[in-house]
Amino acid sequence: MTRSDPNQAWRTVHAEARAARRRRHAGLIAIVTATLALIAPPGLAAEAPDFKGATVTVVNAGKACFFAIVEVFGLLLPREEVSVRPDRPGLKVAEISVDPGETVTAGQPLARLNLPEGGTTLVQAPIAGVVSASSAVIGAVASAKGEPLFSIIARNKFDLVGQVPVRDLSKLAINQTATIKIVGADELTGKVRRVSATVDPPSQLGQVYITVNASKRLLANSSGRAMITTGESCGVSVPLTAVLYGSAGTVVQVVRRQLVETRRVETGLMSGGQIEIREGLAEGDVVVARAGALLREGDPVRPVTATDAKAK
Numbered sequence: 001m002t003r004s005d006p007n008q009a010w011r012t013v014h015a016e017a018r019a020a021r022r023r024r025h026a027g028l029i030a031i032v033t034a035t036l037a038l039i040a041p042p043g044l045a046a047e048a049p050d051f052k053g054a055t056v057t058v059v060n061a062g063k064a065c066f067f068a069i070v071e072v073f074g075l076l077l078p079r080e081e082v083s084v085r086p087d088r089p090g091l092k093v094a095e096i097s098v099d100p101g102e103t104v105t106a107g108q109p110l111a112r113l114n115l116p117e118g119g120t121t122l123v124q125a126p127i128a129g130v131v132s133a134s135s136a137v138i139g140a141v142a143s144a145k146g147e148p149l150f151s152i153i154a155r156n157k158f159d160l161v162g163q164v165p166v167r168d169l170s171k172l173a174i175n176q177t178a179t180i181k182i183v184g185a186d187e188l189t190g191k192v193r194r195v196s197a198t199v200d201p202p203s204q205l206g207q208v209y210i211t212v213n214a215s216k217r218l219l220a221n222s223s224g225r226a227m228i229t230t231g232e233s234c235g236v237s238v239p240l241t242a243v244l245y246g247s248a249g250t251v252v253q254v255v256r257r258q259l260v261e262t263r264r265v266e267t268g269l270m271s272g273g274q275i276e277i278r279e280g281l282a283e284g285d286v287v288v289a290r291a292g293a294l295l296r297e298g299d300p301v302r303p304v305t306a307t308d309a310k311a312k
Contacts, residue, residue, distance in 0.1 A: 074162025
């Protein structure tokens with residue numbers, strides 16, 4: 001009969017006790033970890049190494065000023081064109097002093113006509129400007145009532161005359177500033193000079209006359225475009241791509257504590273790829289730069305700025 005070793009039995013009992021204590025400790029750690037995960041704030045959970053969430057590019061809502069613009073397409077027309085005729089009928093053209101396209105001063109001779117009783121008389125420019133047309137031919141009879149000998153664009157002043165929809169006509173007012181681009185010319189400035197009080201019934205378009213400020217000579221009947229500033233608004237701004245339009249209204253997706261929040265907003269003016277947010281956002285709010293239907297309220301995300309995204 002083999003005698004048992006009392007020391008060995010004692011060591012076995014102690015080993016089993018230690019193993020039991022380790023199991024109890026492991027169980028307590030698991031319980032505490034699970035409890036902390038339930039009660040920890042969202043920001044703390046987001047910092048866990050095993051956090052999962054889509055990476056999204058974000059921007060901060062900033063401040064910007066937007067301008068309300070009415071766009072007008074039209075033709076460049078002389079503001080005033082003066083017709084020049086002889087005072088007496090039946091006089092023949094003896095000499096022509098200017099050609100179309102030339103600039104003249106007030107009182108400058110334009111042509112010389114033969115008088116029936118002998119001698120000649122001068123036809124002079126009544127106003128300074130540019131000669132836009134001439135029907136004068138040496139030896140031909142100059143009419144006192146028919147086609148003018150010369151036409152002069154007074155002081156080389158032009159209007160851009162265009163038509164705008166009735167919805168925009170009410171936004172226009174005298175002296176509003178305009179940026180004007182004429183084909184073949186540099187960018188010019190101008191002001192609204194006249195706005196039509198009526199519209200064409202079939203087209204529902206009304207005319208607007210815009211004074212063109214130019215130091216260089218312009219060409220009549222050239223086509224152009226005017227951008228008329230009708231108002232200004234300064235407020236919160238985000239990229240156009242950050243705004244979603246749907247049955248639930250207009251929304252942006254804000255990131256707070258690395259979770260998505262859907263905010264309903266009221267939009268305003270647009271310019272240069274940005275849109276004004278009149279209600280629903282504050283300056284500095286972090287928004288998803290390219291909002292999408294795949295992101296929903298409460299979704300965890302990993303936000304990165306546009307600069308960081310490019311660096312990667």
